[in-house]
Structure formats: structure tokens, C-alpha cells
Amino acid sequence: xxxxxxxxxxxxxxxxxxxxxxxxxxxxxxxxxxxxxxxxxxxxxxxxxxxxxxxxxxxxxxxxxxxxxxxxxxxxxxxxxxxxxxxxxxxxxxxxxxxxxxxxxxxxxxxxxxxxxxxxxxxxxxxxxxxxxxxxxxxxxxxxxxxxxxxxxxxxxxxxxxxxxxxxxxxxxxxxxxxxxxxxxxxxxxxxxxxxxxxxx
Numbered sequence: 001x002x003x004x005x006x007x008x009x010x011x012x013x014x015x016x017x018x019x020x021x022x023x024x025x026x027x028x029x030x031x032x033x034x035x036x037x038x039x040x041x042x043x044x045x046x047x048x049x050x051x052x053x054x055x056x057x058x059x060x061x062x063x064x065x066x067x068x069x070x071x072x073x074x075x076x077x078x079x080x081x082x083x084x085x086x087x088x089x090x091x092x093x094x095x096x097x098x099x100x101x102x103x104x105x106x107x108x109x110x111x112x113x114x115x116x117x118x119x120x121x122x123x124x125x126x127x128x129x130x131x132x133x134x135x136x137x138x139x140x141x142x143x144x145x146x147x148x149x150x151x152x153x154x155x156x157x158x159x160x161x162x163x164x165x166x167x168x169x170x171x172x173x174x175x176x177x178x179x180x181x182x183x184x185x186x187x188x189x190x191x192x193x194x195x196x197x198x199x200x201x
Contacts, residue, residue: 030081037077037085040104044072046111047134048118048145052076053101054127063121063128070117071109077102091137102131111135115149 025033041047052060067074079098086093107114115133122128133140135148 033078034081034085034088037082038089040073040075040106041085041089041091041134043108044106045109045135046107046114046140046148048105048107048115049097049131049133050103050105050118050122051100051129051131052103052127055125056127059125059128063118063125066117066121067105067114070107070113072105072107072114072117074103074105077104086134089137091134092139094132094139097131097139104133112148112151115145115151119146119149 055063064074079102082102082104083093083098105114105118118128119130122130130142130145132142133145133148135144140148
């Protein structure tokens with residue numbers, strides 16, 4: 001049987017400083033964990049993947065709290081099962097996303113807020129490194145995660161998008177001609193995701 005980093009209760013993961021806490025599990029349990037991962041992916045507006053080897057329990061708990069405050073959850077993942085869950089859910093799964101230790105932040109409410117929380121934490125925590133992530137089912141590099149983190153919070157973004165839509169045609173053309181294509185691509189993907197999940201009144 002293969003070892004697994006288990007998450008027996010929401011927001012809690014077994015891990016050791018500098019590595020994973022290993023427990024032998026059955027094939028049935030593996031399928032259950034893959035299903036749990038898929039459920040998190042499907043509910044998420046974005047997923048931010050990190051390497052956490054060497055991160056202390058104190059720092060892990062602090063990050064988990066900050067992610068929760070941003071409307072998300074932070075979980076340690078088992079690489080082989082997480083990669084399978086991504087692929088089964090229709091995600092591209094770059095191999096370097098699932099090397100070394102892997103923990104993920106799941107944005108259940110606001111993708112830019114989660115990205116900012118995790119990138120800011122990584123700047124101050126020596127042992128947390130952002131690998132990349134996903135917006136909808138599209139992979140993002142670490143640089144694109146940083147671009148997402150620099151976007152304004154969701155309420156501000158909505159106001160800005162509305163202002164752009166209502167702007168005169170000449171102003172709209174200038175806005176669309178801005179050279180920051182990478183951030184614009186991330187913004188469009190997030191706006192499309194938010195529109196798709198918006199309830200019909």
C-alpha cells in the first residue's frame with residue numbers, strides 16, 4: 001500500500017516539519033481521497049499550489065488561518081493522488097506541480113484574495129514556495145499567480161469592470177490596448193468564472 005498525507009477533518013492535515021506524515025492506506029481510501037480532492041477543485045475559483053518542506057507547524061497553522069480569512073482552505077496533498085484527481089477533473093497537470101512536498105490553497109470565494117494571501121506569506125516564510133496554480137481549469141505559472149495576487153478584491157474588480165463597460169468607446173479602446181496582457185488574461189479568466197457562477201435573478 002502507498003503512504004498518504006491524510007486530512008481527517010476540515011482544515012487539519014497530518015504532516016511533519018520538513019516532510020509528510022505517512023500512513024498506509026487501502027485502495028478504497030485512495031479513491032475516497034481522490035474524490036475529496038476533486039470536490040475541492042470543483043468548488044474552487046482558483047487553486048494555488050505550494051511547496052512547504054521545512055515549514056514549521058506554527059507557520060502552517062498561521063497560513064491556514066489567513067487562507068480561511070480569505071474565504072478558502074489550505075490542505076496538504078498527496079502528489080500521486082492529487083495529480084490523478086486533477087487529470088480526472090479535466091485539468092492539465094504539469095509534472096513540476098507535483099514534485100516534492102505539495103500543499104494547496106483553494107479559493108472558494110475570491111481568487112485574487114487567496115493569491116495575495118499566499119504570495120504575501122511566501123515572501124516572509126522561508127520554507128513556503130509557490131509552484132503555480134489553476135484559474136478555472138487553466139494552469140498558471142508562479143508569475144501568473146503573482147499577477148492574480150496584484151488584482152483588486154472582487155467587489156472593487158466588479159466596480160472597475162462596470163465602469164469600463166459604461167465608459168465611452170474611446171476610453172474602452174485605450175483600456176483594451178494596455179500592454180499588460182498577462183494580467184488582462186488572468187482578469188478575463190476570473191471574470192468569466194465569476195459570471196458563470198453568478199446566480200440568475
